Amino acid sequence: MDFHRFARWFRDSSPYIREHRDKVFVVLMPAASLQQGLLGKIVRDLALLHVLGIKQVLIVETTSGERRRCITTVKELFARGLPSSRYRNQAISVVEETFDSAPPIHHGNEPRDANAHRRKQADHIVQTLDHGSIALIAPTVGHSMSTNSHEETVNNVATAVALSISANKMIVLHEPASLVGDPDIVNSDLSTDAFQAILEQETLEKSTMHRMHALLQACRQGINRGHIVSYETEGALLAELFTADGSGTQISTDDYLTIRRATDIDTDVILDLMKMDIEQDRLVPRSREKLRDDSTTVFLAEHDNIPVGCVALYSLEDGMQEIGTLLAAPVHRDRNIGSRLLSRAEAEARKRGASHVFVFTRHAVDWFERHDYLTSRLDSLPSANRATYDHERQSTLLIKELE
Numbered sequence: 001m002d003f004h005r006f007a008r009w010f011r012d013s014s015p016y017i018r019e020h021r022d023k024v025f026v027v028l029m030p031a032a033s034l035q036q037g038l039l040g041k042i043v044r045d046l047a048l049l050h051v052l053g054i055k056q057v058l059i060v061e062t063t064s065g066e067r068r069r070c071i072t073t074v075k076e077l078f079a080r081g082l083p084s085s086r087y088r089n090q091a092i093s094v095v096e097e098t099f100d101s102a103p104p105i106h107h108g109n110e111p112r113d114a115n116a117h118r119r120k121q122a123d124h125i126v127q128t129l130d131h132g133s134i135a136l137i138a139p140t141v142g143h144s145m146s147t148n149s150h151e152e153t154v155n156n157v158a159t160a161v162a163l164s165i166s167a168n169k170m171i172v173l174h175e176p177a178s179l180v181g182d183p184d185i186v187n188s189d190l191s192t193d194a195f196q197a198i199l200e201q202e203t204l205e206k207s208t209m210h211r212m213h214a215l216l217q218a219c220r221q222g223i224n225r226g227h228i229v230s231y232e233t234e235g236a237l238l239a240e241l242f243t244a245d246g247s248g249t250q251i252s253t254d255d256y257l258t259i260r261r262a263t264d265i266d267t268d269v270i271l272d273l274m275k276m277d278i279e280q281d282r283l284v285p286r287s288r289e290k291l292r293d294d295s296t297t298v299f300l301a302e303h304d305n306i307p308v309g310c311v312a313l314y315s316l317e318d319g320m321q322e323i324g325t326l327l328a329a330p331v332h333r334d335r336n337i338g339s340r341l342l343s344r345a346e347a348e349a350r351k352r353g354a355s356h357v358f359v360f361t362r363h364a365v366d367w368f369e370r371h372d373y374l375t376s377r378l379d380s381l382p383s384a385n386r387a388t389y390d391h392e393r394q395s396t397l398l399i400k401e402l403e
């Protein structure tokens, strides 16, 4: 076994495992994903999510003739636990729930207390999840009073459930996981606006369109993350949820990159982020004390609460403000994170009244030049700043005049 690769993979995935724990995911499973041969593999991955502490509501699309058989099959598959693991004999309980996407019909009467009825159903689902079970809903057309097709009813139920229980994610299993033929769109993060723009092109076939509109509606109304994940590609769901690159299409309702001022608690995370670039001689090592020093301000970039980059502003009383320890985690490079961190550090320097900032770098000279930094001679720095220059390292000095 390649321990190094395994450890690297595990370290990269562990923040996602922590992030998803105790979160609620609504998974929409269209009829095509329930085929024999596929369902077993999908359930195996869903069972793993369950063992990792993710609460799930499965919305399955099945005809009324197949409904009972389908529910039994899903329950039986989960009852096997996680085959080939120590969880193999630990049955995962699946509880059948109902949810009306529209008010139930009362034989010609107006729907009574429809909202209260749905609230009760939602509370029941939440209880089921809190008791450690997976909730399963196989809507029938009778679950809706409208004239929708069965497929639309299922999509609407998925959206309505996700919103009613304030789910953290809605996942649509769909083939392919891309909405357009353009390979750049697969494996990507789309904003809700970009997602809507694709739907408005009306190039998708009708049933895909309905399903995607249901997902869009959920994202527009408060579900922060939507995912379109292939049901055919083995492991696609795990790759989507536990790797930085994902495997399908993610729809984000907010700007999922946040940059905040780091505190002492973040020091280990920052040292960890820096490790590889220090080993590759791209960054100068900085001590824990230096990172925590009053004269240092570190900003941390996080993607979905996962640390993905940092930058530090080192100030000297009589000197200029130095920008350093700037990095974007390798799998997150070329996504503008470095540029945004740099702007944040520059804004902070400006706020402190600095007219210039400088940086020492060996490998990113061109990158800084693209951000209006000019290669400069060491003697253009105040002597206080020059004192820390490592002559052996032969870094290039770049200075930027702040407007």
Ligand SMILES: CC(C)(COP(=O)(O)OP(=O)(O)OC[C@H]1O[C@@H](n2cnc3c(N)ncnc32)[C@H](O)[C@@H]1OP(=O)(O)O)[C@@H](O)C(=O)NCCC(=O)NCCS
Binding pocket: 277, 282, 283, 323, 324, 325, 326, 327, 328, 329, 332, 333, 334, 335, 336, 337, 338, 339, 340, 359, 360, 361, 362, 363, 364, 365, 366, 367
């Ligand atoms: C330098 C660094 C912070 C850039 O971050 P990033 O988030 O990947 O950069 P951005 O997405 O903002 O910019 C990407 C662009 O810069 C280019 N680029 C990235 N690194 C570059 C480098 N070292 N030299 C020149 N150009 C570079 C990319 O090719 C891309 O170009 P494009 O827009 O034409 O496609 C990142 O590469 C990094 O962490 N490097 C290792 C640590 C380091 O050298 N830090 C600087 C010393 S303090």
